[in-house]
Amino acid sequence: MTAVIAPIEEMGGGKSPAAHRWSRKDLTFDKITFMLVFLVVPVVGYIIFVVSPFVQAFYYSLTDWSGFTPGMNFIGIANYGKLFTDSTFLTAMGNSVLLALVLPVVTIGLALILASLVTVGGPSSGPVRGLRNSSIYRVVSFFPYVIPAIVIGIMWGQIYDPSSGILNGILTGLGLEQFTSFAWLGIEGVAMPAVMFVIVWGLVGFYMVLFVAAIKGVPAEIYEAARIDGAGRFRTAMTITIPLIRDNIQTAYIYMGILALDAFVYMAALEPGGGPANSTLVMSQQLFTTAFTKGQFGYACAMGVVLALITLIFAGVVFLVNRLTGGNNEVAE
Structure with a gap:
């Protein structure tokens, strides 16, 4: 040995x-x-x-810290127990989850449609290209994103104004008298969709440009082969565009979902009080009010922890769905 x-x-x-x-x-x-x-x-x-x-x-979050004094007492999970019996916070959590379910689908869907139109949605003959003057559409669509969110919120707050807003002025000018002094942000069933529209308007251009860059990376020969096979625009989008840029879509979906779960700036500008019957109140707003108005930082930290957990769960679900649908399958060499 x-x-x-x-x-x-x-x-x-x-x-x-x-x-x-x-x-x-x-x-x-x-x-x-x-x-x-x-x-x-x-x-x-x-x-x-x-x-x-x-x-x-x-x-x-495990203490009763007020945020304005050095002393604090350890109270364990009492804040969390109080949290899930707080009807106001539960309403805010439901509104945040609603935004996370609706806004990514609408925003990403519109962005994909617009990106397809300006890249491969042009004439059916000749080289694969987008609509005529597509570069102008990109600039116009991206323009709202360069405006700060707080400015967008203030601007649309003026547009939605019941007495002097331009939106009611246009609608009444078209003969729709029912919109005279119509309170877009003051009606419980209308306030949330109105705020959602503003968020989509402000962000769809950014995601459109993101998807345009991704689609530009797909070889034109693939689209030409699909065209020769007789595939229409819808089928081409579903079988070629979306599968080949699905990683970009997943990333955009997660970012949009995180923004929707927050949405503090838009809500603070449009509905600083939480809207009629708290119909637009979100968790970040309630957290801010609890900490800086009520002086309950420990309780507000518990809200922040719950918000962080919901965000992680959202991202995990998106990754899981992508994996179950074959999004991470590697291409065999």
Whole structure:
């Protein structure tokens, strides 16, 4: 046995391949600085500025901290028990979930339609191209996104104004007298759809440009082959465009869902009081009011933890659906 091991140790120097790979000779100055700059520093920064605040917020959610005094008492999960018996917060949570269910579907759907029109929705003959003057449509559609969300909210608040808003003026000018002094943001069943429209209007252009870039990466030969096979525009979109850019769609859907679960800026500008019968109140609004108006930071932190968990669940469901539908299948080489 010793005679067999000795030659092996002589050949390998008594070190395994793994040990040889991580020898000090391989740790050059360039490799060390690379790991420090691109691995250690980002990880440390992420822990300090992202993970640490989450942990801190969770700890505060277990206390009765008022936010304005140094003292606090540990009360366990009492804030969470109070949270799920709070009818106002439950209403806000339901509104936030409704936004997360509706806004991504509408926004991403419209963005896909517009992106397809300006890239491959042109004439059925000749090279594959978009509608005529499609570049103008891109600029016009993207323009609302460059406007800050708070400005969009204030602007549409003026447009929706019952007495002097331009929307009621246009509708009554067309002979629709029922819209005289119509309170778009003051009617329980109308306020939420009106706010949703503003959010979609402000964001659809961004996602359209995102999908335009993704569709431009699809080889034109694929669309030409589908055209030769007699596939119409709808079938081409469903069988070629969407499957080939589904990773982009998944990313956009998650981002849009996160924004919908927040929606604080739009709601604060359009419905600062939560709307009629709290019909537009969202969790971020209730969290802000609880913390800075009522001085209940511990209770507000519990709301923040619940909001973070709902956001993670939303993202996880999107990833799961994408995986179950074959979105992560790798192409065999």
